[in-house]
Amino acid sequence: MANHGYMRMTGNIQGLISAGCSTQQSIGNKCQTAHMDEIMVLSYTHNMLNIGNIDKPTHSPIIITKNIDKASPLLAQALSNREEINCTVSFYRVSSFGMQEKFYSISINGGIIADLTLEMPHAILQRDAEPQEHIALRYRDITWTHHAAGTSGYSTWGNDE
Numbered sequence: 001m002a003n004h005g006y007m008r009m010t011g012n013i014q015g016l017i018s019a020g021c022s023t024q025q026s027i028g029n030k031c032q033t034a035h036m037d038e039i040m041v042l043s044y045t046h047n048m049l050n051i052g053n054i055d056k057p058t059h060s061p062i063i064i065t066k067n068i069d070k071a072s073p074l075l076a077q078a079l080s081n082r083e084e085i086n087c088t089v090s091f092y093r094v095s096s097f098g099m100q101e102k103f104y105s106i107s108i109n110g111g112i113i114a115d116l117t118l119e120m121p122h123a124i125l126q127r128d129a130e131p132q133e134h135i136a137l138r139y140r141d142i143t144w145t146h147h148a149a150g151t152s153g154y155s156t157w158g159n160d161e
Helices: 024-030 072-081
Strands: 005-011 039-045 062-067 085-094 100-119 132-138 141-146 151-156
Touching (some): 072 132
Antiparallel strands (some): 062 132
16 A cells, blocks of 8 residues: 655745645645645656766656645746755654554755646546646755654765765
8 A cells, every 4th residue: 555745845035835725725625734844746756876087976857746736836936936855755654553653754955846747637538547747856965764764864966976
């Protein structure tokens, strides 16, 4: 069974972009009162690679898929203004007690929305699919934290130190 992730996003111009994103008004019957000020993440993809002829790893953009919600117009505005954003994506799993627990998180600082794609699926060919948005985020630095195991890592990308 797949679990949703949740993202809290703050822009340096708009403030808390994710405010109210998991409410009834924002996402209808999918609302999550425990995550009201977070964006529900349907999928997360990120790639890093080492190329032999450069000193640093290459960080590809983080790709996040989400429902259309209250933040959708604000994300488009952030892209248009090249607004710097900071965000944390939290991953959840079912604990040994049968409850959802946050076990992993990824925080980015100095982010910018590099690409924003809104997709309304074909109403006949994909009749069970819902409108979604794909966000590509580039960033200055990233931190990974495994809360349950107590480990973490950090990397920076973009500006030389």
